[in-house]
Amino acid sequence: MxxxxxxxxxxxxxxxxxxxxxxxxxxxxxxxxxxxxxxxxxxxxxxxxxxxxxxxxxxxxLGGNVLATGRSLDAAIQGRGFFVARDSSGAMVYSRLGQFSVDKDGFVVDSIGRRVQGYGTASGGVLGDLSVPTEAMPAAASTTLNYAGNMSADWQPPAGAFDMADATTYNGVQVSSLYDSLGRQHTLSQYFVRGAGNEVTVYYAVDGTLVDDGTGPVTSSLQFGTTGQLAAPAAPVSIGLGTPDGAEPLQVAINYATTTFFGGDFNTTTNRANGNAPGTVVDTTLAEDGSIQVQYSNGSRQEVGRLALAVFPSESGLTAVDGTSWQPNATTGEPIYGEAGSGVIGSLEVASLEASxxxxxxxxxxxxxxxxxxxxxxxxxxxxxxxxxxxxxxx
Known part of the structure; x- marks a missing residue:
């Protein structure tokens, strides 16, 4: 014995x-x-x-130390949760190793080539393979411009008729960037002229040429009430800005809804138009909310999906498999999927990895x-x- x-x-x-x-x-x-x-x-x-x-x-x-890597597609989970990937057999595997890259087909993969799971922007919340676009972003014409600022109530009406070449005939000017249908950039200048009462008239020029519809300069009138707010309704002002050479007519709706008329300085707080030049993918990054961001050469940034994370009722019973990963079994319960920071799922620290x-x-x-x-x-x-x-x- x-x-x-x-x-x-x-x-x-x-x-x-x-x-x-x-x-x-x-x-x-x-x-x-x-x-x-x-x-x-x-x-x-x-x-x-x-x-x-x-x-x-x-x-x-027991979490490992979080080590900064500086790599834009690395992430460490702070708290509970596992990254989710699908192996070549179609089985789901779960890992704490957030070392991702984009393969030749545009799929987001982990360190050993398994396809990372998440929620695409067009998936309707359905879990699936995350991918990023590999094709170029086409040009898009500007159709809207959001503008907000303060038209100074201290302005005095200019003595002479408006002349864009004479700064004494207007009270303020603001320049915005627009794009035509071919992706070429144009400069829109807005000239603000104090009128009678609380009225401000806006004149427009594109690439240094005053916008004229054949009957005279194109203008819009901003009427402010006694509280310094735009008088209702403050609908966007649709302005025809001509037809750039070889492109479609440039028609932009300018939204002045939150512009004010108070004493003090003239200032601009919002000056943002849509539209873009054509661009190619130059980088793919991961944000702390788990979103996959694609950066284009034209300066545009687009979210293309979000990482899925999973937790289990009994994580200590997970079965270890190759690739520093685990799979569930009868003792662990079914995985609960979600996004970083939701419910009991931990947050992400990007450009970092969790050490052993x-x-x-x-x-x-x-x-x-x-x-x-x-x-x-x-x-x-x-x-x-x-x-x-x-x-x-x-x-």
């Missing part, structure tokens, strides 16, 4: 050494979670049977303890063998 008990001790310690060596070997693996072999005593009909590894505990709740949570000092202590246990069980086998040999010699 002593032979079998000592042998079970050797087998258990060997399993413990396997776990310790795996922890030490993965001390440099990003997103790795250390494990611990738990011994359990064995009995049969009340008689001691030795020991075996009853379970393995994974330190899922292995405590090297503790593992070396465990290694020495395991060595002592192995030597002690070996000594039992040696002693038992000597006793049997002594008995055989006495017979």
């Amino acid at each position: 002593a032979f079998n008990i000592a042998l079970s001790g050797l087998n258990a310690v060997t399993g413990q050494l396997d776990q310790i060596s795996n922890n030490i070997a993965n001390s440099g693996s990003y997103g790795f979670k250390s494990g611990r072999a738990n011994f359990a005593s064995a009995y049969s009909q009340g008689k001691a049977g030795g020991v075996y590894i009853g379970s393995t505990t994974q330190s899922m709740s 949570n292995v405590d090297m000092a503790a593992e070396l202590v465990n290694l020495m303890n395991a060595q002592q246990g192995y030597q002690a069980n070996s000594k039992v086998l040696t002693t038992e063998s000597e006793m049997v040999r002594t008995l055989m010699q006495a017979l």
